[in-house]
Every structure is written in C-alpha cells, then in structure tokens.
Amino acid sequence: MSLQLGDTAPDFTQQSTEGEIHFHDWIGDSWAILFSHPADFTPVCSTELGQVAHLKPEWDKRNTKPIGLSVDGLSDHEKWDADIKDISGTNLNFPLLADADRKVSELYDLIHPNADATATVRSVFFIDPNKKIRASITYPPSAGRNFKEILRVLDSLQLTDKEKVTTPVDWTPGERVIIAPSVSNEDAEKLFPQGWEEKKSYLRLVALDKK
Known part of the structure; x- marks a missing residue:
C-alpha cells in the first residue's frame, strides 16, 4: 500500500555516507526531506545532489534535514561524491542512503515497475518533526526536480502550521x-x-x- 498524507513516515536503519542512520532518531525535532534517485553516476541526479548541497543555508533556516537515497552501494556513493564536486563545485553535506538491499525503497514504494523495474523514481517526501508525511512529489527518472518549488512547499507547510x-x-x-x-x-x-x-x-x- 502506498503512503498517504498524514501517515507516519516508516522508520528504518540503513547505512549512509554519514554512517548508520536510524531515521526517526536522525530527524529528531527537525523537518526532513527524503528524496530518491534512480542510480549513481547519472547526469540528472548529479545536478540535483549538487543543488541540494548548495542549498544548505536554506535547509538550515527552515530547520530541515535533507537525506538522499539510491539503490547503489556505499562505495559507489563515495566515488560519486568526487564527481558531484567536479560538476557542482561542492561535496555532499547531507547523508546519502545506500539502499542496495532496497529496504527503504520498498518501505516508501519507490520502485515503479512501469517506469523502471530496478531503479527508484524521483520521489520527495516532506516529513515534519512528528514524523508525519505532510506532502510528497513524484517525478519520472527523466525529469529533474525544481528545488525552488520544494522550498516553496516547505515554506507553505511551515507557515500554515503556525x-x-x-x-x-x-x-x-x-x-x-x-x-x-x-x-x-x-x-x-x-x-x-x-x-x-x-x-x-x-x-x-x-x-x-x-x-
């Protein structure tokens, strides 16, 4: 069953480029943006990850932690980081989940067989400090995300909470x-x-x- 707005974001423990992540503990009292990528060493993903890194001051201003995911392993993630630095001018400054066993991908229904039988689609989950899913956006593998829109949605959610x-x-x-x-x-x-x-x-x- 797919996740719906208001559902509790599934908890998990998974390896990442910043060590083992216990998801709910890692979120703490912050907001979180969980976003998935089809694969490492792909052009669209490389541009997206660099942009997320550049936006660190914006995430911090909104008390929000971004966390990425792809189904490749940790060694690939670490090698990919060097490419991202070459392309965007910055290294990763947020965790990238190594979901080779697809544990998180299955929890969040990120494999869409009609789009790709093995890679994850480009989904974004907005998760509040109560660990509730407040919004989600899904893109096909071919379309890069607009992170200005993601920040806009986050601003709307936080404003309308207050x-x-x-x-x-x-x-x-x-x-x-x-x-x-x-x-x-x-x-x-x-x-x-x-x-x-x-x-x-x-x-x-x-x-x-x-x-």
Whole structure:
C-alpha cells in the first residue's frame, strides 16, 4: 500500500555516507526531506545532489534535514561524491542512503515497475518533526526536480502550521495568504487586525507581514 498524507513516515536503519542512520532518531525535532534517485553516476541526479548541497543555508533556516537515497552501494556513493564536486563545485553535506538491499525503497514504494523495474523514481517526501508525511512529489527518472518549488512547499507547510491560513496559487513567501475558511470573520478580526480583502465570503486575502 502506498503512503498517504498524514501517515507516519516508516522508520528504518540503513547505512549512509554519514554512517548508520536510524531515521526517526536522525530527524529528531527537525523537518526532513527524503528524496530518491534512480542510480549513481547519472547526469540528472548529479545536478540535483549538487543543488541540494548548495542549498544548505536554506535547509538550515527552515530547520530541515535533507537525506538522499539510491539503490547503489556505499562505495559507489563515495566515488560519486568526487564527481558531484567536479560538476557542482561542492561535496555532499547531507547523508546519502545506500539502499542496495532496497529496504527503504520498498518501505516508501519507490520502485515503479512501469517506469523502471530496478531503479527508484524521483520521489520527495516532506516529513515534519512528528514524523508525519505532510506532502510528497513524484517525478519520472527523466525529469529533474525544481528545488525552488520544494522550498516553496516547505515554506507553505511551515507557515500554515503556525497561522490559520492557506496559501494561494503560485504563492511565494511574503505574498498575501488566504484566511482559512474555518475561521469566522469575528475570529479573523482578532487574528488579523490589519484587515483583509474579501474577494468572496470564502476567499479572504491577508498580508501577514503587516500584522
């Protein structure tokens, strides 16, 4: 059965480029981004891993730990790191799971036979500090991920956990958000004294930075 939003992220123990990972313990009180790769020494994956490494200040700002996975072994991962440095200008600064036995791939349903019978697809799982899966995105092996979008989704999840709002189409941090439909106008006046624009009774836009 595939994992669904709100499910507890399956726990596991697996080797990585940073030693043995006990997943739930490793997450601790942080958010986590678990993302899978079809194979080592492949072009799209190499560009992605370099980008994740470059984004370390952004992950840190969001109290988020990235962790990668492919079905190749640890020795291949370690050799691949040198290629990633040549391509992107930076070494890995996050763990890359060595899932040669496919233990984690099977837990997270990352092998899609209609796409590839042996390699994992490009899935991303957003996992909160309570170890719940809050969002997921799956790409085919041929399409590289947009990590700006992954950061945007993470920002939305973290914002809507703190405020009684949702985020509209194409939202980026700093733009207006939607007051949650479950919030009455009376309660909204207390939560958002700066006021809002009411497009419809169910669509009220508010700028949080003016609170």
